[in-house]
Amino acid sequence: MSKKVIIIGGGVAGMQAAVTLEELGIRSVIIEKEDGLGGKLRRWDRLFPTMTPAEEVLDELKDRVQRSGVEVMTSCEVSEIGCEGRMVTLKDGSSLESDAVVVASGFDLFPAELKEEYGYKIYDNVFTTVDLERMFRNGGVRTVDGRIPKTVAFLHCVGSRDEKVNQRHCSRVCCITGVKQAIEIKQEHPDTEVYSFYMDMRMFGPGYEELYRQAQQEFNIHFVRGRISEASQTIDHRIQIKAEDTLIGLPLKMTVDMLVLIVGMKAGESNLRWSRCQGVDLYPSSFVKPKNLFLGGVESDSKHIFYAGTVTAPKNIGESIDEGIAAAHRVAQRLKEE
Amino acid sequence: MKIAWKEYQKDIADDNYFYARSCIRQNFFPGSEAAFLNILRQDLGRDVYEDPRHTSCTGIGYHSDIVPLETIMTVVARQFSLMTEAGYENFVPSCITSFGIYSEALELWHDFPELEEKAHEYLYKATGREFKKPKNLAHTSDVIYHHREEIAAKAKRKLVNVETGRPLRGVEHIGCHYAKIFPKAGVGGSEFPYVLAGMIEAWGGEVVDYPERRHCCGFGFRNYLVMANRGYSIANSKQKFESMAPYKPDFIVANCPGCAMFLDKWQYAISEMEGTFYGPDRQGIPVLTYEELAGLVLGYDPWDLGMQMHQVAVEPLLDKLGVEYDPSAKYLGKDGKFIGKPEECAIGSYTKNIL
Numbered sequence: 001m002s003k004k005v006i007i008i009g010g011g012v013a014g015m016q017a018a019v020t021l022e023e024l025g026i027r028s029v030i031i032e033k034e035d036g037l038g039g040k041l042r043r044w045d046r047l048f049p050t051m052t053p054a055e056e057v058l059d060e061l062k063d064r065v066q067r068s069g070v071e072v073m074t075s076c077e078v079s080e081i082g083c084e085g086r087m088v089t090l091k092d093g094s095s096l097e098s099d100a101v102v103v104a105s106g107f108d109l110f111p112a113e114l115k116e117e118y119g120y121k122i123y124d125n126v127f128t129t130v131d132l133e134r135m136f137r138n139g140g141v142r143t144v145d146g147r148i149p150k151t152v153a154f155l156h157c158v159g160s161r162d163e164k165v166n167q168r169h170c171s172r173v174c175c176i177t178g179v180k181q182a183i184e185i186k187q188e189h190p191d192t193e194v195y196s197f198y199m200d201m202r203m204f205g206p207g208y209e210e211l212y213r214q215a216q217q218e219f220n221i222h223f224v225r226g227r228i229s230e231a232s233q234t235i236d237h238r239i240q241i242k243a244e245d246t247l248i249g250l251p252l253k254m255t256v257d258m259l260v261l262i263v264g265m266k267a268g269e270s271n272l273r274w275s276r277c278q279g280v281d282l283y284p285s286s287f288v289k290p291k292n293l294f295l296g297g298v299e300s301d302s303k304h305i306f307y308a309g310t311v312t313a314p315k316n317i318g319e320s321i322d323e324g325i326a327a328a329h330r331v332a333q334r335l336k337e338e
Numbered sequence: 339m340k341i342a343w344k345e346y347q348k349d350i351a352d353d354n355y356f357y358a359r360s361c362i363r364q365n366f367f368p369g370s371e372a373a374f375l376n377i378l379r380q381d382l383g384r385d386v387y388e389d390p391r392h393t394s395c396t397g398i399g400y401h402s403d404i405v406p407l408e409t410i411m412t413v414v415a416r417q418f419s420l421m422t423e424a425g426y427e428n429f430v431p432s433c434i435t436s437f438g439i440y441s442e443a444l445e446l447w448h449d450f451p452e453l454e455e456k457a458h459e460y461l462y463k464a465t466g467r468e469f470k471k472p473k474n475l476a477h478t479s480d481v482i483y484h485h486r487e488e489i490a491a492k493a494k495r496k497l498v499n500v501e502t503g504r505p506l507r508g509v510e511h512i513g514c515h516y517a518k519i520f521p522k523a524g525v526g527g528s529e530f531p532y533v534l535a536g537m538i539e540a541w542g543g544e545v546v547d548y549p550e551r552r553h554c555c556g557f558g559f560r561n562y563l564v565m566a567n568r569g570y571s572i573a574n575s576k577q578k579f580e581s582m583a584p585y586k587p588d589f590i591v592a593n594c595p596g597c598a599m600f601l602d603k604w605q606y607a608i609s610e611m612e613g614t615f616y617g618p619d620r621q622g623i624p625v626l627t628y629e630e631l632a633g634l635v636l637g638y639d640p641w642d643l644g645m646q647m648h649q650v651a652v653e654p655l656l657d658k659l660g661v662e663y664d665p666s667a668k669y670l671g672k673d674g675k676f677i678g679k680p681e682e683c684a685i686g687s688y689t690k691n692i693l
Contacts, residue, residue: 116529230529232549235584240549 011039013309016324085304110159160264369644494637497543513594
């Protein structure tokens with residue numbers, strides 16, 4: 001009788017894990033709570049650092065899923081993992097048996113409205129990086145009243161490295177996302193002045209530092225080392241921001257047409273549910289803690305529960321897909337051992 | 339403002355308050371404290387107790403680095419002991435600085451119980467007194483906010499321009515020590531405070547959200563108390579006035595004794611120094627305390643509320659509200675005697691254009 005593995009989450013990591021399992025001769029079922037596969041990637045326009053259209057990656061992964069015959073259950077949510085990965089319970093109360101579970105339930109976006117000093121969902125022209133991707137997909141960046149912005153400010157680390165909102169971790173990919181989006185705005189509107197407020201720029205991936213340099217040298221994006229302390233709406237619905245330029249040691253006040261909050265990755269809300277299962281532990285950040293950071297990054301303390309993607313920590317698309325492959329191989333090995 | 343403030347609510351006692359006055363207000367806005375007591379006791383039928391033995395909280399000295407922590411903790415402990423002795427549990431200070439001081443003492447004692455023990459010890463050694471911490475600490479504006487709907491129900495007038503029928507536009511200024519030190523202690527938190535905005539809205543007015551809304555009025559203790567820094571103080575107020583002026587506010591309502599004083603008096607200074615007026619027709623923007631605002635809504639006489647003490651003439655606002663007042667009684671005391679009159683100046687003088 002063939003083994004069956006349940007993949008919780010149909011984002012990039014979950015899709016790749018399922019495809020790899022099928023390649024290894026193990027039946028897999030993806031359970032996705034949204035109405036389609038793709039996770040957060042569905043909302044993205046282009047990917048750093050190559051500006052590859054997100055659809056290109058997503059369509060390829062979906063093709064792989066389709067070709068491999070993976071069973072996909074969409075609009076279906078897992079409420080609990082039971083019996084140390086031998087069963088999952090769905091939100092509708094039904095349960096599914098499995099030989100192992102790969103938890104690839106991803107992350108949540110930090111809700112920018114929690115940092116109320118920046119006025120998200122209060123002031124018209126305060127947006128997040130997610131809103132900006134939607135604009136890129138839907139024809140271009142415009143203010144609420146349809147104008148091309150003459151000045152745009154980006155603010156890094158909204159909901160990352162911030163003890164006040166209990167998000168002490170670095171979300172890693174937001175720095176490069178901000179750089180990518182700043183460049184995209186300059187490509188779309190060369191006359192627009194773009195300012196980027198940061199505390200550190202963490203360019204960890206291949207081609208990231210080069211893109212950051214390009215943003216400064218080629219696109220003349222102004223990077224200001226300092227956090228924005230508050231944003232307020234002016235009488236003409238622009239955004240007044242106050243910050244400190246820590247390199248010159250002076251306070252700064254300016255008015256921009258748009259403020260873009262570069263939101264971080266927050267541990268998935270579902271992680272708390274997974275942690276009820278024996279063998280699943282969480283970091284204080286609520287990301288899931290793998291068995292071993294060096295030798296068991298996709299494994300849990302339970303024999304039949306595995307992890308892939310951003311359920312354990314913020315990661316980029318490539319890393320998440322690679323973890324899908326790694327998790328599938330670990331599952332296959334474990335099932336072979338039994 | 340539409341969303342965020344709702345997350346930050348605080349418990350405000352409904353009755354039986356122990357009242358602690360403000361040093362600044364007793365001197366500059368004495369009518370406001372009287373109005374608070376009258377509104378609470380007579381209009382709302384609540385019990386407010388005050389003890390003449392209570393003292394300054396010494397907050398100004400504390401923030402100016404001349405009163406040490408141990409001393410101010412003992413002063414706070416003594417105020418609480420008066421409340422305990424009187425059998426009250428709800429402490430209501432009439433000053434933002436005091437409110438910040440009491441909040442700070444309670445927070446310190448919560449985090450460092452050994453400091454609370456010290457406060458008990460110091461107080462006992464110095465006065466033989468003992469105290470209990472209040473069950474509820476609310477600023478006087480919190481209490482007015484808590485009763486805002488009841489006040490609205492008893493209102494004689496709304497915050498509406500009687501000539502145009504439009505809601506009056508109010509700038510609210512909550513003051514740094516109300517919620518910037520302990521955001522959880524303020525209605526609406528520190529970013530979108532709602533304590534004064536809630537009153538304006540409940541009484542029919544419209545709140546102006548302007549870019550420098552959260553900015554300090556410029557008092558800032560050391561900014562003003564050190565004479566060399568006073569330019570910095572007025573510069574902060576000016577920054578606020580210039581930011582709010584395009585919205586054409588009809589009034590400013592301030593939460594803090596210092597803010598009410600400086601937003602009022604610096605308008606005079608700016609008008610005299612450079613001929614700048616932030617209201618129409620060489621007038622300023624009237625600056626009110628929340629008790630004055632509540633009093634006007636409830637139909638109190640503006641001179642009973644002490645509004646003749648203002649540097650910026652309040653008559654333009656009274657006319658918009660349709661308040662009947664006797665200009666000749668402005669500088670007469672309750673006994674009908676002349677109380678003195680400031681020298682004529684553009685921003686402090688106003689004659690209704692009867693044409």
